[in-house]
Structure formats: structure tokens, C-alpha cells
Amino acid sequence: MMTIVTNNSTIKISKRTLDILKNFSSINTGLIVAEGNVLTTLSTSKNIFAEAKVDEVFTKQFALWDLGKFLGTVSLFKDPEFVFEDNYVTVKSGASSVRYYYCDSRLVTSTSKKITMPKAVVSFELKNKEFSELMKAASVLQAPHLCVRPSEDGEDIVMVALDKADSTSNFYSVVVGKNTTEATYEFIFDAESLKIMPGDYQVSISEKIVSQFVNKGEPLSYWIALNSDSTYEA
Numbered sequence: 001m002m003t004i005v006t007n008n009s010t011i012k013i014s015k016r017t018l019d020i021l022k023n024f025s026s027i028n029t030g031l032i033v034a035e036g037n038v039l040t041t042l043s044t045s046k047n048i049f050a051e052a053k054v055d056e057v058f059t060k061q062f063a064l065w066d067l068g069k070f071l072g073t074v075s076l077f078k079d080p081e082f083v084f085e086d087n088y089v090t091v092k093s094g095a096s097s098v099r100y101y102y103c104d105s106r107l108v109t110s111t112s113k114k115i116t117m118p119k120a121v122v123s124f125e126l127k128n129k130e131f132s133e134l135m136k137a138a139s140v141l142q143a144p145h146l147c148v149r150p151s152e153d154g155e156d157i158v159m160v161a162l163d164k165a166d167s168t169s170n171f172y173s174v175v176v177g178k179n180t181t182e183a184t185y186e187f188i189f190d191a192e193s194l195k196i197m198p199g200d201y202q203v204s205i206s207e208k209i210v211s212q213f214v215n216k217g218e219p220l221s222y223w224i225a226l227n228s229d230s231t232y233e234a
Contacts, residue, residue: 002037005058010083017054018071020220023197024050025067030108032063044109048193051115053219060084065103073098115223117212120204121232122148122185124157124177126213127200137161137172138191145227146194148187148205150179164188164229176203183234187211188227196222207232 003011017039024031024041027048031041037057042049062084064070074080077093088101134146138161147160157179162171187205197220201213209230213222 003056005056005060005082005084007060007085008083010081011056012079012081014055016218017056018074019197020052020054021067022071023195024052025071026195028109029067030063030065030103031067032061032105032108032110033058034061035059040110042109042111046109046111047225048195049111049115049223051221058084060086061105062089062102063105063108064100065107070100073100117204117223118206118208118210120212121181121183121207121234122157122187122205124148124203125200125216126159126176126203128198130159130174130176131194131196131201132198134159134161134172134174135191135194141170141172143169143171144191146189146191148176148189149185151175154182155179161191164227181234183232185230185232187230187232189224190227193224207234 005011020039024039027043027050028041033039035058038051038053040051074091077091077096080091080093083090088099091098091100138146141161143161143163145162145164147162149158149160151158156175157177158173159176160171160173163169196213200216202216203211203213205211209226211224211226213224215221
């Protein structure tokens with residue numbers, strides 16, 4: 001059910017939207033909320049872009065300089081309500097409230113351009129369980145990279161947690177799909193760039209060294225640049 005957010009209206013923000021904002025704060029500490037019901041964020045290094053459709057429809061654009069601090073402020077309240085004004089939002093619950101001011105949107109890294117994904121050369125479904133195990137393995141092994149490449153027999157696509165700078169590093173791999181191409185490829189992600197929310201994703205990778213992660217259960221997508229050492233040869 002959509003909630004229309006207008007000036008002076010008192011609303012509640014859904015848990016899902018707050019979870020998305022928390023995820024977005026890990027990509028960029030600032031956020032511009034545009035008119036409509038689509039939230040986007042772009043990392044300051046411009047290598048990660050995320051887009052989500054939310055339950056709230058905002059009728060006025062505003063910007064938050066420190067999204068993490070804003071969410072921390074919201075967490076002070078049990079079952080908070082929000083009143084959006086021209087220059088600030090009031091967060092309140094019972095007799096308690098806080099006035100949180102917006103920032104100049106020019107201070108926040110963002111883009112109004114629509115992201116167009118180039119033709120994919122490798123695609124697969126990444127299950128939440130597989131991705132969680134990969135990220136846990138990357139942490140345990142202190143592996144800074146996740147690599148997508150064919151299995152040794154060429155039959156499958158595998159995703160590997162490893163350190164590309166060390167040819168003798170320990171690595172952890174999991175099969176993520178069937179390999180349907182005879183091309184030689186090695187697509188490398190910086191593990192710290194894979195800041196996606198939990199869920200199952202359809203992953204597409206182009207030879208232009210960009211990838212797209214589309215959540216299969218809700219309108220949420222990420223476009224993530226690959227490491228420049230990635231290779232593809234048809």
C-alpha cells in the first residue's frame with residue numbers, strides 16, 4: 001500500500017524502506033530523496049549505483065547529509081512518526097521528538113542519468129545462501145576479491161573468494177550456474193563493493209566491465225563496476 005508523503009502530513013515509514021536506507025547508507029553516507037517512490041544512491045567513487053522502489057511516494061525532493069546519523073536518530077524512537085517540512089523532518093513518538101534538518105543536495109554525490117546495462121555475456125542466479133557463504137569465507141580467508149570464472153572443466157560458472165594479488169592464496173569457490181559460453185573470462189569484484197541486501201539475485205555481467213544484480217523478490221537493483229583487471233575473450 002502506497003503512502004503519499006506531503007508537507008505537514010504525519011506518516012510512518014515502512015520497515016522495508018528503513019532497511020533499504022540502511023543498506024544505501026553503506027554505499028553513500030548522503031542521500032537525495034527525489035520526488036516519487038524510487039530511491040537511488042551512487043557511491044562517491046561512482047562504482048556502485050543502487051535503485052529501489054519503496055512504499056512511500058514523496059512529493060518534494062530533499063537531501064540528507066549523514067544518512068547513518070539520521071537512521072541512528074530514528075532508532076531512538078519506538079514506532080516513530082515522520083512529519084516532512086520544507087527544511088527539515090520531525091521524527092516523533094509520544095511526547096518526544098527531534099527536528100532533523102536537510103542539507104544542500106549539491107553536497108551529495110548523485111546522478112539523474114538512467115543506467116543502461118550493456119549486453120550481458122555471462123548470467124547466473126546468485127542465491128542468498130551462496131552469497132552469504134562466499135562473503136563469510138572472504139572474511140575468514142581475508143580474501144579481498146570475488147571472482148566469476150568458468151570451472152576447471154568449463155561446465156559451470158563458479159564464484160571464488162580469493163586474493164588476486166597472491167597466486168598462492170587460499171580460496172573458496174561455489175558453483176553458481178551452468179556455463180553456456182566457450183569464451184574465456186575472469187570477472188573480478190572487490191568484495192567490499194558487493195553491498196547488496198539479502199535475497200536471491202539475477203546477475204548479469206557485460207564485457208564492458210559492469211554488472212547488474214536484480215533482486216528476484218522485490219524491485220531492487222544494483223549496478224556494480226568490476227575490477228579493471230577483469231578479462232573477457234570470446
